[in-house]
Amino acid sequence: MFLLCRAPVDVLAWGVSIDHLLECRSGRLVFEDFLRTEYSEENLLFWLACEKYKKIASKTEMMGAAKQIYTEFVQVDAPRQINIDCVTREEITKNLSQPGPNCFDRAQRLIYGLMENDCYPRFLKSEIYQALLEQR
Incomplete structure (x- = not known):
């Protein structure tokens, strides 16, 4: 799923959707740098x-x-x-004794939604992303 991306075209693709951004290794790295400036890189990690x-x-x-x-x-x-909410946290805590592949799904969906609706729109307006768009 994770691809290395080619510069100018990919920078534009990152603006199409968060999925395009997350599918690209260089996009994820730039997004992580941005999130670090907002003290929220834990979401992506x-x-x-x-x-x-x-x-x-x-x-x-x-x-x-x-x-x-x-x-x-x-x-x-x-x-x-x-x-994440306490119900999700408690659910994960219970599942920890017998973790399955879906153990973190609910929390992951919540964090994805947070990134998509909160962090990603700010990333698109950020100096980091705007500078990359200007370089292409």
Whole structure:
């Protein structure tokens, strides 16, 4: 799914949808830099961790990865705590004993929605993105 992108055309494509942006490795890196300036890169990092998590086949690996995602992003006072409701957080906590491939789906959808409706529109107006558009 993740592609390396070719410069001028891709910068324009990032403005079409957040999916175009997230499908492109260089787009994700630029978006992450932007999110870092807003102190919200945890959203993208969590979303990417979930994408990677869903591809894990081994139950043992899945359990370790689920605990790592939980510790880094989900638990209260996590170093990169994401902004999710307490019901979603509790659901993940319960699922942690037997994590499946969909363990983080609800939280991932919430974070995707947050990025799509909040962060992404600001990214499109940002100096970072506007400067890239001017360079093409």
